[in-house]
Amino acid sequence: MPELPEVEVTRRSFADRIAGARIVSATLGKPLRWPLGCAPAELVGRTVLGVRRRGKYLLLDLDEGLLLLHLGMSGSLTFAAPGTLAGVHDHFDLLTNQGLLRLHDPRRFGAVVHAAGETDPVARKLLDHLGLEPLGDTFQVDAFHAGLKQRRAAIKQVLLAGDVVVGVGNIYASEALFLAGIRPTTRADRISLPRARGLHAAIRDVLGRAVEKGGSTLRDFFNAQGESGYFQLEAAVYGRAGLPCRRCETPVRLLKQGQRSTFFCPVCQRP
DNA sequence: ACATCTACCTGGTGGC
DNA sequence: TGCCACCAGGTAGATG
Numbered sequence: 001m002p003e004l005p006e007v008e009v010t011r012r013s014f015a016d017r018i019a020g021a022r023i024v025s026a027t028l029g030k031p032l033r034w035p036l037g038c039a040p041a042e043l044v045g046r047t048v049l050g051v052r053r054r055g056k057y058l059l060l061d062l063d064e065g066l067l068l069l070h071l072g073m074s075g076s077l078t079f080a081a082p083g084t085l086a087g088v089h090d091h092f093d094l095l096t097n098q099g100l101l102r103l104h105d106p107r108r109f110g111a112v113v114h115a116a117g118e119t120d121p122v123a124r125k126l127l128d129h130l131g132l133e134p135l136g137d138t139f140q141v142d143a144f145h146a147g148l149k150q151r152r153a154a155i156k157q158v159l160l161a162g163d164v165v166v167g168v169g170n171i172y173a174s175e176a177l178f179l180a181g182i183r184p185t186t187r188a189d190r191i192s193l194p195r196a197r198g199l200h201a202a203i204r205d206v207l208g209r210a211v212e213k214g215g216s217t218l219r220d221f222f223n224a225q226g227e228s229g230y231f232q233l234e235a236a237v238y239g240r241a242g243l244p245c246r247r248c249e250t251p252v253r254l255l256k257q258g259q260r261s262t263f264f265c266p267v268c269q270r271p
Numbered sequence: 272a273c274a275t276c277t278a279c280c281t282g283g284t285g286g287c
Numbered sequence: 288t289g290c291c292a293c294c295a296g297g298t299a300g301a302t303g
Contacts, residue, residue, distance in 0.1 A: 003296060033279070033298090056297075073297055074281075089281085107280045109297060125299085153274060161274095162298080169296055258275070261294090 002071040004134065004167025005210035007056045010077055014101065015051040017079065018060070021096035022047050029091035033072065033111040037122055043067075043114070048096065055130045055166035065116050068126060072109030078102050131164045134203050135211070139165065145196035148188040155191060155199075156184035156262050164188075168203060171238045172210070174263045176202040178237045183271040184255070184262045237263040 002010070026040035046062040053059065058077075060067040071077070080102045086093055092103040092112045103112065115123035131147065132139045147164035148155070156177060159168045168176060177184050179202035182195060191199070236246055241254035245265040255262050 006296085030280095070297080072280095073295070105280095106282065107295090107297095109279065129299095151273085157274085160297090171296060259277095260296095 002056060002073075002075065003169030003172055003210075004056055005172075005207055005213075007058060007071060007167075008053055008135075008211050009214055010071070011051050011053045011058055014077060014079065017099060018048050018096065018101060019050050020047065021098035023062075024095045024097060025093075026095070027086070027093040029086060029089075029093075030108060032091055032105065032108050033070070034113055036112055036114055038114040043094075054127055054133075055162060056169075057126065065114060065120075066118070066123070068111070068113045068115060068123060069103070070111045071103075072105060072107060072111070074107040075103060075105035075110035078104065129163055130166045131162055132166065134165050134167050134207050139200070139204070141193075141197050141200045144200050145191075145193050148191050148196055151188040153188060154185045154257055155182060155188045156257050158188040159203075160258075160260070165203065167207065170260050171235070172203075172206050174238045175206045175236055178263075178265060178269060179206060181269055183266075183269045184257065184264050186271050237265060239263065 023043050023046045026036075026043040028036060028040060043062075046064060049061040049063060051058055051060055056070060058069040058071075060069065069077070078101075080093075080100045082095060082100045084100070086102070087104070089106040090102050090104050091108065091110075094101040103110065113122060113126070117123070118127070132143060144165060148158065151158045151164065153161075156173050158164055159173045159176070160170065162168070174184065176199065180195065180199040182191065182199060237252050240252040240263060242251050244250065245252055245268055248265065248267050250265055250267040252263055253266055255264070
């Protein structure tokens, strides 16, 4: 479910509601990607100061330490009525005096990790290598272009890797490259400054619009208040193999890069 | 240092 | 209807 827009929409949908909340209890379901890293009882009595986002990680700042949440491929956060029984795919319940925050994640690629602080090795391991924030002020064309210059891999895979710019997942990578007119197989270090400028703008545009629309994916998405962003953003190429390009009518092509599907228009997107 | 592959897990879909 | 192969939005860690 989540690429950066979905994670950001999730953050906005529950940050205000959880801010200032005192943790009453924390309950784990089946194992997630990594262990919590502390006994759930140690969280009791902590106060949630606020929620930040770094890449696709949600950072719940506590009065002591922090929780790093990742939604993986199928995770979602909702407020459940206190007392509601956890379902088979509910794997983390954070009961507070301001509501019950519940992580639902069928595939369990998601994670909830406790760290003593941002310099805690467990947090650094997850956050240190992350690239520029695409919607933030640090995402400047020159820095982006310089990052691409260091990489010989295909631009699509460099975008997905998240160490040059974070948050561009499989769907938005195809979409941004279409908007920028760049073939996904183009070597990252062969992209000129003007084309990098176009890609920079395309990434901000496609991610920014998705956030404004409330997070949109080709399946379904609900924010923590249970509101859907279903199908509010039309895909230009993603999932459209064989269908006419919306710009030039040429059939959209599908290729595999690193076992992941990439969609592109062979006419509108040049190497 | 970099690029590529593997693994983690469940559910939905389409073919037979 | 059942069975099965294949697909799915992420990413750290192992391997080349």
